[in-house]
Amino acid sequence: MRIPIRLTAAGVPILLVLSACMGTDSLGGEEEGGSGGDRSRVVVGSTGTPESALLAEIYAQAIEATGERVRTDHGIGSREDYFREVERGRLTLVPEYNGAVLAHLDPESEPADTERTDERVNEELPVGMEILGSTPAESVTAVTVTRATAERDDLASIADLSGVAGDLVFGGQPEFESGPRGLAGLEERYDLAFAEYRPMGAREVPEALAADDIQAAPIRTADAAIAEHDLVPLEDPEDHFGAGNMVPLVHGDSVDGPAREALDAASAELDSTEDLRELNEQVGSGGEAPDAVAADWLESAGLD
Template sequence: MNRRTIPLVSAIAAGLLTMSACGGEDPLASDDSGPRSDSGTVVVGSADFTESTLLAEIYAGALEAKGIKVKKTLNIGSREAYIPALQDGSIDLIPEYTGVLDQYFDKDASATDSDEVYTELQAALPKDLIVLDKSDAEDKDAVVVTRKTADKYDLASIGDLKEVAGDLTLGGPPEWKTRPTGVPGLEKLYGVKFDSFRALDAGGPLSVQALKNGQVDAANLFTTDPNIPANDFVALEDPEHLFAAQNVVPLIAKSKADETVTDALNAVSAALDTETLAGLLEQVVLDKKDAADVAKEFLAANGLD
């Protein structure tokens, strides 16, 4: 392990202070006792990680360009928080990923191929929700280690961890401790059982910092994360397909998916591929550009503004 230069508790505390400084109130809270939005407004939400926020800004901008009234409710939290928000009308639209969304609604989901996952997902969705066109952009969960750790234990794939994980610590978002694609899936599919699990964030700065500083030996990051190449991290291969295809897709309340909304969001999906998404994310994460500004530039470059 690398020398621990920043205690984990301090890093978590700093992250919490940062969130507080940005507005610690519940993003779904409302002073109104009535509906969250009128019928002509689309409330766009996001999960609590950078890429989701960036995609939500892109969706919001594309809708506004078509004259649709938009309200943004960003950084809601995990899927366990924002899916109920979609179903109770607190939000109307959120960027999602086909594979994990399929597994959320269908505990017996088995598809791994991109098109098969999309088909299986459409059948699994509740009647009040639909997904629009999936994009070619894909961002998967990954088990990531430092180059030093990969070389020390000769790690190339997740299965290579089986004999050494008992001496290692895994870091990831709190929900990874119980999700089928988290700790339980690693044990079930690969026989990989870590010595301990540390709850961090959803592939965000706490996870990156903890991996860099040796506070964890492996972490859940996302494959488009520019921190992986920037830090020479190693994303371990997943030959058993613990992580199914994860194409970016708009998840929307069926009642809000009229022709104008659908066409605007499908046009975004048509313009997105993995390389493009990774480049946009790099501007936000490494170049420290505002996500809303990056979204505007993307929309303008693709004639969607």
């Protein structure tokens, strides 16, 4: 059982989901797999973005419904950090994206469909780690611009950027700048050369686009910011970014049969990108707590 505790930071109510026994520790604490003060066997992490927090709560509550004690940690750091923690068993599960995981494990891999991407990920993951069933819904990385930029430069796909990229500033997380699936690979695949790359945090990107501080950025297609800021995801005719289905990345030995069944059932019900975007909007611009949105969704899906 987990108890929601409301705290206030800078006058804004924030819902923190803490264990009924102890508070949630961040990576690097003394607890491992729920040892120490918190006896939860299952620890579900998220990166703290609205979508990651929502998916973590959906998966955590689905497992909790099987009778397991579950603890959530909504500040687990970078992919490099939490991969290490899942491999060690300090984290049981983290919501991930199959295509992004494959690119992390094998930067030279070619984009593939959902089934083949899932297979390749499980072939490449270290022993003891695996991904479970993927969602039919996708939240694919897309090069995104404002509607004003799209209309001004007549942009519908990434290929349309070829004549104007030199006048545009591309912004995104620091790690996106390099690598085959990042900006370097994007520019090579589409023969583009942007004026500048401006690194920033993921949460800053939509605001920077809306303010015209940057003119293009990678944003996932189910991100609530797309509707909130009237942004336009450009088509990817070369399939540069590949699959973007959500998957539970798990420490295999820590997830038993009933929990696996619950996770697969929850993933299978996430079958529409539009529905996922609506859930993200409730958490993002709507300001609702991820655990409350997850609980309502699980109840409506008959999975509570």
